[in-house]
Amino acid sequence: xxxxxxxxxxxETTARIAFKDDGKAxxxxxxxxxxxxxxxxxxxxxxxxxxxxxxxxxxxxHCGPAAHDVTIRKALAIGADDxxxxxxxxxxxxxxxxxxxxxxxxxxxxxxxxxxxxxxxxGALVGGMIAGILDQPFISHASKMVTSGDKMIVTRDIEGGxxxxxxxxxxxxxxxxxxxEQRIPNMRGIMSAKSKPLTVIEAIPSASLAxxxxxxxxxxxxxxxxVDPSDMDELVRLxxxxxKAI
Amino acid sequence: MSGHKSVKTDQxxxxxxxxxxxxxxxxxxxxxxxxxxxVKQEVSPIIEDYSNRSExxxxxxxxxxxxxxxxxxxxxxYGGGGMDEIAYGVIMQELERGDSGVRSMASVxxxxxxxxxxxxxxxxxxKKYLPKLGSGEMIGCFGLTEPDHGSNPSGMVTKIVDDxxxxxxxGAKMWITNSPVxxxxxxxxxxxxxxxxxxxxxxxxxxxxxxxxxxKWSLRASITGELVxxxxxxxxxxxFPDIKGLKGPxxxxxxxxYGIAWGAIGAGLDCYDSALRYSLEREQFGRxxxxxxxxxxxxxxxxxxxxKAQLLAWRLGSLANVGKATxxxxxxxxxxxxxxxxxxxxxxxxxxGGMGITNEYPVMRHMMNLETVLTYEGTHDIHLLITGMDVTxxxxxx
Numbered sequence: 221x222x223x224x225x226x227x228x229x230x231x232e233t234t235a236r237i238a239f240k241d242d243g244k245a246x247x248x249x250x251x252x253x254x255x256x257x258x259x260x261x262x263x264x265x266x267x268x269x270x271x272x273x274x275x276x277x278x279x280x281x282h283c284g285p286a287a288h289d290v291t292i293r294k295a296l297a298i299g300a301d302d303x304x305x306x307x308x309x310x311x312x313x314x315x316x317x318x319x320x321x322x323x324x325x326x327x328x329x330x331x332x333x334x335x336x337x338x339x340x341x342x343g344a345l346v347g348g349m350i351a352g353i354l355d356q357p358f359i360s361h362a363s364k365m366v367t368s369g370d371k372m373i374v375t376r377d378i379e380g381g382x383x384x385x386x387x388x389x390x391x392x393x394x395x396x397x398x399x400x401e402q403r404i405p406n407m408r409g410i411m412s413a414k415s416k417p418l419t420v421i422e423a424i425p426s427a428s429l430a431x432x433x434x435x436x437x438x439x440x441x442x443x444x445x446x447v448d449p450s451d452m453d454e455l456v457r458l459x460x461x462x463x464k465a466i
Numbered sequence: 467m468s469g470h471k472s473v474k475t476d477q478x479x480x481x482x483x484x485x486x487x488x489x490x491x492x493x494x495x496x497x498x499x500x501x502x503x504x505v506k507q508e509v510s511p512i513i514e515d516y517s518n519r520s521e522x523x524x525x526x527x528x529x530x531x532x533x534x535x536x537x538x539x540x541x542x543x544y545g546g547g548g549m550d551e552i553a554y555g556v557i558m559q560e561l562e563r564g565d566s567g568v569r570s571m572a573s574v575x576x577x578x579x580x581x582x583x584x585x586x587x588x589x590x591x592x593k594k595y596l597p598k599l600g601s602g603e604m605i606g607c608f609g610l611t612e613p614d615h616g617s618n619p620s621g622m623v624t625k626i627v628d629d630x631x632x633x634x635x636x637g638a639k640m641w642i643t644n645s646p647v648x649x650x651x652x653x654x655x656x657x658x659x660x661x662x663x664x665x666x667x668x669x670x671x672x673x674x675x676x677x678x679x680x681x682k683w684s685l686r687a688s689i690t691g692e693l694v695x696x697x698x699x700x701x702x703x704x705x706f707p708d709i710k711g712l713k714g715p716x717x718x719x720x721x722x723x724y725g726i727a728w729g730a731i732g733a734g735l736d737c738y739d740s741a742l743r744y745s746l747e748r749e750q751f752g753r754x755x756x757x758x759x760x761x762x763x764x765x766x767x768x769x770x771x772x773x774k775a776q777l778l779a780w781r782l783g784s785l786a787n788v789g790k791a792t793x794x795x796x797x798x799x800x801x802x803x804x805x806x807x808x809x810x811x812x813x814x815x816x817x818x819g820g821m822g823i824t825n826e827y828p829v830m831r832h833m834m835n836l837e838t839v840l841t842y843e844g845t846h847d848i849h850l851l852i853t854g855m856d857v858t859x860x861x862x863x864x
Contacts, residue, residue: 234479290492297496404503407534407547407557410496 221276221389223267224329225300226320226350228256229284229291230340243434246340255291258335260298261402262395266365267333268299269400274367276330277301283310283319289418296413297405303416308423312430313341317349322424324354330389331372336361336396344394351392359385363398474826476510478502478563478739483773489780490552497538497553501560504533509564513687514825517565520682522689524647530572531602535561537576537584544584544592545600546576551791552783555728559779563732566835567688573729574643575599577721579606582652582664586706586714591666595650607648607676609639609693610715616641617848618863619662620712624655626663626700633657633705635667635698641842645676645691653693654715664714665705673698684838686831720793723843724786727799728779730839731772733832734807738768740827741814748819755817764813771810775803794856801849808836 231237232252240247254260267278280295281304282288292303306319324332332351337344344360351358364375368386376383377396405413447455459466480502487495508529516523530536539554540546547553554576562569580599583592598604615621624637635655645651651667651674667674673696682690706714742765745756755761782799785791811833815822822829840846851862 232479234477290495293492294496294499297500402503402507404507404533405496405500406532407497407500407538407549407553408542410493410500410534411542411548413496414493 221270221274221330222328223270223276223278223331223333224320224324224327225259225264225267225278225280225295225333226316226346227259227264227280227282227291227295228316228335228338228346229253229282229288230256230338233257233339237437239435239437243436244432246435253288253291255294256335256338256340258337258339258395258397259333260295260335262397262399263333263335263393264295264298264300265400265403266395267331268403270331270365270367279304279329281306281320281323283308283316283423285309286420292418293410293413294405296416296418297409298403299405299409301416303418304421305418306421306423311428313343313345314349314429315426317346317353318426319421319423320346321350321353323421324350328390332356332390332392334392334394336394347392347394354390354392357387357391358394359387359391360394361396362393363396365393365399471511471515476506477743478506478510478736481735481738481769481772482776483769484777486773486776486780490556493549494552494556497549498556498560501533501535501557502563504529505560505564505568509561509568513565513568514828514831517567517687517831518825520680520686522571522647522687523568524689526568527571527575527605527647528602530561530568530575531600535572535576536600536602537580540576540580540584540596540600545580545596545598546584550783551724551786552780554725555779555783558725558729559732559735561732562729563736565687565831566729566733566839567685569725569729569732570643570685570688573722573725574608575602575606577725578608578718579650579652581721582608582706582714582718583666585717586664586709587666588703588707591704595666604649605644605647607642607644607651607693608718609642609645609651609653610719611639611641613638613640617845619654619715622654622656622662624653624695626655626657626665626705628658629699632699632701633665635665635673635695635700637695639693641679642676642691642693643685643688645693646678646689648676651676651693652718653695661710662712662714663705664709665700667695667698667700667704671698671700682838684834686834716793719843720791720796723796723800724782724791726839726843727782727796727803730800730803730807730836731775731779733836733839734768734772734775734803734810737807737811737814737829737832738765738772740829741765741768741817744818744821744827761817764817768810768813771806775806778802792856794852797844797849797852800843801846801853804836804839805846808833808840811836 235251238247278300280300283306310316334347348358359374361377362374363377366373374385534547538547538549542548626633653667657663675694676691678691748755814829
């Protein structure tokens with residue numbers, strides 16, 4: 221089974237977030253980047269498990285400049301067979317989806333995996349857009365996938381429960397927690413990743429459909445207010461007037 | 467037995483004040499981050515409990531093998547990782563960030579057992595042991611120090627006597643990391659001509675015993691013991707053919723000390739990281755204690771010393787990669803970086819106040835561990851005399 225995993229790069233979860241250019245752009249100075257955890261821990265690892273179950277290949281694709289190669293190398297170290305990097309600094313989910321779809325169109329992947337969202341912009345858009353461009357089914361928020369004959373049974377997280385879907389390949393899937401478990405690359409994997417192919421693809425011309433107006437950080441959390449346990453009237457007043465919870 | 471898992475999340479993040487990361491390759495960064503993730507997943511949740519109970523988390527021997535922490539700079543065909551010396555360094559740094567005892571488990575196996583076998587043993591012995599040591603199927607230990615001969619190893623009394631196709635080994639070794647759980651020992655003993663010889667001795671051979679040393683207040687998660695040899699028959703094939711004298715064991719110690727120079731940075735970083743976070747959370751007199759000058763003095767000196775140690779280790783690694791790191795340079799780096807980490811642990815303990823003496827925070831454990839690290843693999847004072855001898859040309863040992 222020929223599998224493709226789209227991987228993105230995001231700021232480390234503990235990074236201090238700041239903006240520049242009057243709040244129009246993210247300030248990457250001093251920020252460490254990691255592979256988007258939904259892509260790495262769930263999408264990539266489930267693709268590798270599927271390859272181990274039924275055979276085939278796992279390729280990864282990333283849209284970004286050469287400076288991102290270390291993230292791609294990590295995916296190869298974890299176990300992907302080969303990698304593609306589309307040489308573009310993408311400015312929106314649509315531009316990423318266009319590039320990945322353009323590559324995938326002629327490759328005949330059975331399943332294209334993405335994370336359910338990136339942990340920076342939380343767009344959750346790329347998977348659905350790839351499926352739309354390729355005219356394939358899209359299953360989002362997959363937390364379990366099992367093979368059933370020539371079909372797949374995929375469990376989706378939905379509000380208040382789960383949904384089970386039977387689907388035939390090819391399709392696009394976005395991975396949420398539970399689909400697999402994190403695999404830490406070992407030293408052998410890191411060294412063997414050096415000899416795995418990383419092909420740089422020239423970007424196709426694409427129009428941007430989005431412009432960012434401004435970003436801002438959320439207001440700081442206010443201090444905890446302690447209420448005397450005997451003063452329930454004050455607690456009710458605060459919940460009603462300040463928290464507006466009741 | 468499996469112990470309690472800590473409910474606290476390991477919030478550690480690295481600190482790189484002088485952008486030393488830019489001097490590292492992709493391999494180094496991937497290796498470091500992989501071991502950091504492994505430590506957060508496997509070591510941090512259990513280490514306080516094992517250390518508290520003074521028990522070795524033996525299951526980590528296998529995990530260390532799987533991540534590739536044994537002999538990462540040895541060739542792949544001999545069970546190593548085929549990486550360079552800086553990769554080995556950053557792996558040791560991240561392991562010791564978790565715990566010096568866990569780092570010791572790995573540095574003994576890689577630098578003191580696999581390295582001498584790789585460097586000095588016959589091809590047959592290499593093939594027999596190295597792949598199993600690399601995969602963690604076998605655990606090794608290193609017998610040099612004796613009860614009466616620590617800083618002066620050349621005075622050793624453990625000896626071998628020729629007996630046809632074998633040597634008969636008699637003597638005792640002390641302070642041997644991993645010895646009670648080891649499947650084999652690399653042992654240094656004098657032959658009948660008084661020359662120091664190295665050999666591979668299996669723990670199952672008649673006359674071999676390895677009693678555990680109890681009561682340590684340091685490296686409590688690492689198992690330490692003696693080695694006692696009573697007429698152990700060591701086949702001549704197991705004795706290293708071409709190396710005689712102290713340079714054999716000293717070359718292994720250089721490897722291990724090199725790893726400690728990096729490892730100590732990890733312990734220092736963990737203490738600094740914890741102290742910095744605590745100083746921003748803990749309030750006294752109505753504001754975070756990190757805002758007070760005396761706390762800032764401690765924190766500023768810590769990150770300054772860490773930065774110097776990082777640059778020293780990186781330069782030492784660059785020299786080691788081209789075979790140019792001298793034993794005296796390794797001594798200086800080991801001595802400086804371990805002392806740096808111990809001082810940081812003590813200062814960090816003060817910033818944590820009373821909480822600093824509990825196992826809610828890693829600081830006191832690191833501090834106690836580092837007291838051992840200051841002494842083993844060449845004491846703080848002996849390394850000073852090595853630098854002294856190197857710059858004056860005069861020997862102050864004897």
